[in-house]
Amino acid sequence: MAERRSRSSPANGMVRLAAAFAVTALLSGAAIAQDLRELGVTDDEIRNQRRVTGNSITFCINADSLMADFERDLAAEIATAQLLEFEIAEITTMPPTPAYDFRLGLDDVTIFRLLANRCDAIMGYSLLSAFPNWITPSLPYLGTPTVLAVRSGEYAGLDDIPRARPIGTRSATLADNYLMAYMRTLPEASRWERVFYRDNGQLIERLLDRSVDAILIWEPAILAYEAAHPEARIDVITTIPFAIEPSQFVLALRPQEQFINLGLSDAIAALTADGTINRLAIAHGLLPAPGP
Amino acid sequence: MSLKFGHVASATVLASALFGAAAVFAQDAPPLRPGQLALDSYNPVTAEMLLDPPAADWLMMRGNYENWGYSRLDQINDGNVADLQLAWARGIPVGANQGAPLVHDGVMFLPAPWGTVQAINAATGDLIWEFTTGGQQTVDTTNGPIFNSLVDRHRSIFLWEDMVITTTYQNHIVALNAQTGQVIWDIDRGDSGQVASTNGPIVVNGVVIAGSSCQFAGFGCYVTGHDVTNGEELWRNEFIPRPGEPGDETWGGVPFENRWCTGAWGQISYDATLNLVYYGSTGICPAAEFQRNQVGAEVTLAGTNTRFAVRPDTGEIVWSHQVLPNDNWDQECTFDMFLIDTPVNPNANAQGMLAVGDVTGETRRTLTGMPCKNPVYWSFDAATGEFLYAKATWAEAQNLYESINGDGVPTMNREVVLDEPGEEVFFCSSFTGGRDWPSGAYDPTRNVMFMPTTDNCTYMSARMDREPAPNFVYNTTTRGVLNPAKDNDNTGRIDAVNAETGDTLWTWETRARNYSPILATAGNVLFNSGADRYFRAHSSETGDLLWETRLGSRGSGYTVTYEVDGRQYVATMAGTTLGGAAVTPEVDDANGFNMIYVFALPN
Incomplete structure (x- = not known):
């Protein structure tokens, strides 16, 4: 178990986050717009500035995900750590996320529209080495092998x-x-x-x-x-002769919301350091309970 | 003529007092909403009318069952088309705006995104009634499940008797009262969220026939036939063979539950003389051969990318022909083909000719057209499926086929097969064309086909760096480029091809991508619009540009023509559609702002 936890440590995630920030900073708005237009997103939608909601944050959670209960609790912890009011918007999708899974059954265009219209942060986004340039990830909050x-x-x-x-x-x-x-x-x-x-x-x-x-x-x-x-x-x-990167989960935000992202990532780092996230993950069955 | 409609509360009064005719409502139609308009009378669209549509109407997606996209109207012609003026325009709800308006007796029935249907006064643009399927238009997490973006397409509906038959993004088939827009019956084909029918149904012999868009499905899809009176399912044809069925042996041992995504979302055609319906199936996912465990295996994947001829009443398959085996390239051979009576004399030396069958000098009823994204015309005997010829738009337009033999059996080019991780292949055309869903047209007076295509190619590799999401079902990453074999930088084109010989008669090219259907007319005029927002009229004879006007956004949907009170109108759809502009970044191709524009000559 110790080996598993070390593989999913946020330290790796911090490196990824820094890299993601750097990549995002290099991307021009024009490049993002071009990628979106290729997928048929309208010019109006690309220009859309999402509503202002004051000192409140909306976390979108995939209600069908195996991680949904964990993420509801984690959203509350993150918001409390940042002294934010928060709302949880439950997402259900067609096709639905199948049993025993976390994957949000939506294409990138629809995720863009969710971020533009409804969600400050989508929870349960799997951080992998490639993601659309209109998404910026938070610090990973959980790694699972x-x-x-x-x-x-x-x-x-x-x-x-x-x-x-x-x-x-x-x-x-x-x-x-x-x-x-x-x-x-x-x-x-x-x-x-x-x-x-x-x-x-x-x-x-x-x-x-x-x-x-x-x-x-x-x-x-x-x-x-x-x-x-x-x-x-x-x-x-757990011992496999070839290394498989653990699934790292992040909040997905829009690139222009780096300031919010830094605050949320600070909260994730603190909740990781004090063991809160690990405790929640075990309680919700996402990590094995420690042995006797 | 003048249209007869009013608020429901006054409908009957208006009908009797003003027009002297009793309003005809379906007996079980529920009451209208307060304030909703309705037609006071409606002349049913009969089976006979559908077999020989009145020139003034545009009764189905491509104007007739044979998918010609041709109108006998000639008030607007090559001598006066330059005088066209805007008659009216109207905004259309958000989503990909790829619909084909239908017109009957001065009423336009318009399929709008996300399953919406509108009835509109075809002379003025006034809305009469609207049917909507619910709240997907905005990404509202409180209004039920969220669907993926690609199911918003709603390209066609069908008029039958006093009904409008439509499909929805939830994979329902719905019959609406043509006078009121209210639901008569609504059946659920199941698999909502994984299957839809973006191209809509046709109705033949009282049977509603609808295909399926299947790219989000973890299984293979189907075409279904339904009783038009109540929606009851009469037959269902799957494409992918089950274990032990003929063709199972062509799948290289891949378990049936791992055969995904094959649907038939293209336009369906019907031949009344042969009593055969024609549709084509799509490819498979994931695209890469190595991801399917089939590297080097002699697999053709029977049932994929296949043209089927079936009996409309029973679904019995009379013949089938696979036009693109072992698809690694998302080629989706589901698109419309024309039913054409023609002498068969294919010219083996015609530009781009790939293969010629054994038939020469005979007149046949043929099924001819471009079934796949790959810009290759195929021609078959419509009754038997006998191969007649296959021809690319030009010699280096494609590199997927290594060869096609005299029976029309292709051998694919192994150089472009994704057979190992990390490999990048280069193929022509791209996964959005060549052609895509935008239809060509056929002019029976010239025996000539007109196809809109794009001369792009693609660098493609299987993704190893990302877990699959719904829009990564093919799990490939692609980069489009202009076909390097070209000697200019034009991407969009129209080719006029003689259906008898396969000879290319003329080609018109432009810089911007051509991702919009063509309408041909008896006035010797072709209408077509482009990603550059120009709506154009060309000479059918030469391809010369006769007139153009600038639209607000990309040409996105179908162009149709019709006549009301002796005046011919030309209607075209513009707005939201897929991109493809990466190759032509300088093109001013505003995306969005869905509209229908209707043009006519000055009164």
Whole structure:
């Protein structure tokens, strides 16, 4: 567990945040506008200045996310730390976020429109190495790993799984990409069969019905599934022969709101340092409870 | 003629007192809202009218079931088109404004974004009634789930008897009372949020037929047929084969639950003489072959990018032909093709000719057009699917096909297949064209097809740095460039191609992208607008520019023509649409400000 927490430390996130700020500062408004126009966003929308709401901040939360309850509590903590009044706007989407997942089921244009019209900050945005130039991220508030999950007692590690056996991944995720890249370093006869699925629920079901021997999956999904299905017997293997970056979660804001972002990021840093965020994440089942 | 409408409270009184005719409302129509207007009378659109539409009307998306985009009206012609003046204009609700207005007896029925339908006085622009589907137009978190931006497109509706049939972004099919805009029936096809029908339905033999936009779906989609009287589903055709079905073997062992996104959102056509409906399916996601575990496998992905001919009453597939196998490039071969009676004499030496079938010298009923984004015309025998020819707009317009054999079976260019992580491929055209949904037109008096295309190409790679979101279903990153084989810097073009021979008769080019449909008329005039906001009239014979005027924003939707009280009007839609301006950043292509502009000659 200690190793997992160190991988998700905000220290890495601070470096990312600084880099993101630097990148954002270099982007001209014209470049952002051009990217948005390519996606069909109207000139009126690009120019739109969102309503002024005084000393109040609106956090938008994906109500279908596995992280929603955690984020409601965290939003309150952040606002309290910054002496802000706050409102939580619950977002539901079509298509909805599937079970055992966090991903907001919206395209970039719609996220832009949410930030322009409704949300000061969208919670649960996954900070990865690429994001649209009209979004600026806060300091990460939570890192959660991708793990290898197997049926209990069957395997102790990836190398125990016989070659050519099927391993499930979620299509086109970083974990999927890393698995493909890793297998390309192996002789063809030493590769497993990669089977891709669209969502975490499918992944777990296919593990348990023996369609695949192992799955690469976002750890909170396994924790939530086990909480809902105590009879499930799943082992989590954290040591994988290739590094998979943990999913870092941030608040997504508009680039012109750097001042607000700095305040919110200060609050996140303080809540990380005093253990509040870690406590909330464990309480909401996003991180494993510490062992005895 | 004068239109007959009034507030509902006075509708019957007006009808009897002013016009001497009883108002005809559907018996089960609910009462109108206070203040809502309604037509006092309405001449039903019969099946016979749809088979031979009156010249004064524009009864369906492309003017007829054969998808010609051609009008027999000639009051506006190549001799006087330069005198056109604005007759009226009207704002349209926000969203991508890509609709095709319909006109019947002086009433315009207009599909607006997010499923809205408006009835408008076609001579004055006055609103009569409006149907809306609810609150997506603003991103309001308190008003139900938020949908993704791409489902706002609402390109066509259909008139049948006394109903307006429409599809909605929630994947419903709805029948409205044409007089009042009120709902007669409303059926839910399911899968809301993952499936919509942006191009709307057609109705044939009393069967409503609607396709599906499927790019957010974690499964394959369908075309459905419904009883027009109540919406009951009569048949449903999926595209992707299930395990054990014919074609399953072409998927390289990919589990059925991992076959996603194949839909049919393009324009549907109908041949009454053959009693066949034609539609085309799209590609697959994710796009990259390596992400589908299919590197080097002999996969064609049966059911994708395929043209189908089916019986409208039962959905029985009579023939099908895959025009672009193993799609890695979001080519979406779902777009409209024309039904054309023509001698078949393809010229093997015609510019861009890729393949010629065995038929020469015979007259056939053909299905001819540009089904994919790739700017390649295909021609088939409409009755049997026999391959006749395939031809690119020009020799280096595309590099996706390595070859096409005499049976019309393509071999794809392996050089441009995404078969390993990190690889960047270069292909022509781009994922927004070549062509996209904007339709071409066919002039039966000349036997000539006119297609709007864009000469852009694309650098594309599979994304490895970002987890997939709904608009990254193809999970690729792209960068558009002007086709480097060109000897000028024009991107937008119109090509006139002889349907019999495949010969290119003329080409007109312009700097700005051409992302707007074409209307052809008996007045020897083509109408088309561009990303540069010019609405243009061209000579059908030569392509020469006859007239142009500047619109407020990008040409975005369909252009139609109609006649009211002896006066011909030309209506075009402008406003919000996709970009494509990265290649031409200097073009003043204001995006947004949705409008319909209607032009006519001076009274």
